[in-house]
Amino acid sequence: MSSITVGLVGKRAGAFVSGLQSLPDVRITGICEPAESARAALGERAGVPAAAQFAGYDALLDGARPDMVVLGTPMHLHVPQTVQALERGIHVLSEVTAAVDLDQCRTLVIAVQRAGRRSGARYMMAENYCYRKDVVLVRAMARKGLFGECYFAEGEYVHDVKHLHTLPDGSPTWRATWQVGKRGCTYGTHSLGPALEFFGPEARVLTVSCVGSGVHTDPKHPHDDTCIMLCQLNTGGLIKVRLDMMSSRPHAMAYYALQGTTGSFEGERGFGDQPKLWLGGQETGPHTAREWRSLWDYEEHLPEMWRDPSEEALRAGHGGGDYFIATDFVNAIRSGNAPPIDVYRALDYTVPGLISEQSIAAGGAPLPVPDFRHLSADVEAPVASAALR
Numbered sequence: 001m002s003s004i005t006v007g008l009v010g011k012r013a014g015a016f017v018s019g020l021q022s023l024p025d026v027r028i029t030g031i032c033e034p035a036e037s038a039r040a041a042l043g044e045r046a047g048v049p050a051a052a053q054f055a056g057y058d059a060l061l062d063g064a065r066p067d068m069v070v071l072g073t074p075m076h077l078h079v080p081q082t083v084q085a086l087e088r089g090i091h092v093l094s095e096v097t098a099a100v101d102l103d104q105c106r107t108l109v110i111a112v113q114r115a116g117r118r119s120g121a122r123y124m125m126a127e128n129y130c131y132r133k134d135v136v137l138v139r140a141m142a143r144k145g146l147f148g149e150c151y152f153a154e155g156e157y158v159h160d161v162k163h164l165h166t167l168p169d170g171s172p173t174w175r176a177t178w179q180v181g182k183r184g185c186t187y188g189t190h191s192l193g194p195a196l197e198f199f200g201p202e203a204r205v206l207t208v209s210c211v212g213s214g215v216h217t218d219p220k221h222p223h224d225d226t227c228i229m230l231c232q233l234n235t236g237g238l239i240k241v242r243l244d245m246m247s248s249r250p251h252a253m254a255y256y257a258l259q260g261t262t263g264s265f266e267g268e269r270g271f272g273d274q275p276k277l278w279l280g281g282q283e284t285g286p287h288t289a290r291e292w293r294s295l296w297d298y299e300e301h302l303p304e305m306w307r308d309p310s311e312e313a314l315r316a317g318h319g320g321g322d323y324f325i326a327t328d329f330v331n332a333i334r335s336g337n338a339p340p341i342d343v344y345r346a347l348d349y350t351v352p353g354l355i356s357e358q359s360i361a362a363g364g365a366p367l368p369v370p371d372f373r374h375l376s377a378d379v380e381a382p383v384a385s386a387a388l389r
């Protein structure tokens with residue numbers, strides 16, 4: 001088994017330390033973080049000595065020469081930093097979203113393709129919500145056909161992060177520009193990614209229609225308190241995405257729901273709620289006879305990864321997502337298989353949100369979502385399709 005050295009970039013990359021350290025022959029050998037105190041904390045968390053703690057990205061890439069980087073940096077830096085790494089033959093695990101505009105999407109696809117030809121360096125987007133236990137279980141059951149034909153899903157990310165839009169001195173953070181500095185579903189992958197996967201690895205969004213609630217809570221930003229994105233799928237289904245990063249309320253992780261012809265799932269919304277499931281076939285008797293059961297009554301359908309998770313996995317953030325995503329990427333690099341959320345799947349989750357910015361400006365008009373697998377002559381067809389288990 002070949003050893004893999006890793007560089008962590010930006011303090012959020014520290015979330016992946018336990019997953020990386022659990023793998024044989026994987027060593028975190030460098031970090032990069034411009035802010036001094038965050039750099040020291042990240043170095044300590046990852047067990048990286050001061051000599052391998054860098055303030056600049058070039059210094060990490062050329063000084064530590066890692067085999068792989070984890071990008072936990074502001075959203076608009078993901079693509080330029082990915083390109084820099086891939087050009088040096090370094091694998092990239094990038095935080096969400098994959099890109100902040102359509103030009104960046106094209107740049108990303110071309111860079112990943114070039115790296116695939118020249119060095120074999122790989123790219124994966126770290127959409128950790130796809131690895132949550134409830135999401136993994138419902139996805140597995142949907143793919144076994146237990147919901148019948150799936151035709152409607154919901155994904156909601158409702159998280160009051162107003163305090164992250166400004167620094168203590170009142171100056172704006174990157175979120176003020178890239179998340180709430182414009183209208184639309186600017187941070188949609190946590191909601192859309194898991195919901196899209198319920199429909200299968202080939203499902204993608206064909207058109208997007210986006211409307212907003214208007215600005216009520218924090219008039220400093222043009223971003224709607226709540227934004228709704230309706231996604232029509234190539235499979236014939238519909239996904240409703242809600243993004244709300246403004247409304248004043250308690251946090252309740254993300255919420256998902258799925259409806260098929262023979263089953264229904266509604267996730268938990270917090271405050272002691274239970275994720276619930278009904279599987280009953282297509283009988284036409286009185287609906288009063290139908291009863292929800294706990295999702296956890298169906299654990300026999302859990303894929304291997306969630307059957308006997310390690311302590312590290314259970315302790316990792318986002319319901320284990322931060323752990324499994326790191327291990328899945330390293331396993332993909334070692335096996336030579338396409339990573340489960342490769343560049344095309346990353347853009348399937350990201351591009352609808354970018355198109356939603358145009359739709360909301362056009363009063364909610366449904367707009368087509370480009371497929372970066374077939375965008376133009378300089379973008380080749382993908383060699384292998386990726387698939388989440």
Ligand SMILES: NC(=O)c1ccc[n+]([C@@H]2O[C@H](COP(=O)([O-])OP(=O)(O)OC[C@H]3O[C@@H](n4cnc5c(N)ncnc54)[C@H](O)[C@@H]3O)[C@@H](O)[C@H]2O)c1
Pocket residue numbers: 009010011012032033034035038056057072073074075077095096097126127128173174318
């Ligand atoms: N998947 C998830 O659950 C999840 C959760 C939180 C954040 N995120 C994503 O993680 C990323 C970071 O978010 P955050 O909340 O930690 O932001 P943050 O602003 O709190 O931290 C960003 C860090 O990046 C550093 N940075 C800035 N420029 C850099 C550069 N050129 N090179 C290296 N580091 C640089 C900053 O000093 C800062 O410490 C974003 O893309 C966000 O979307 C994902």
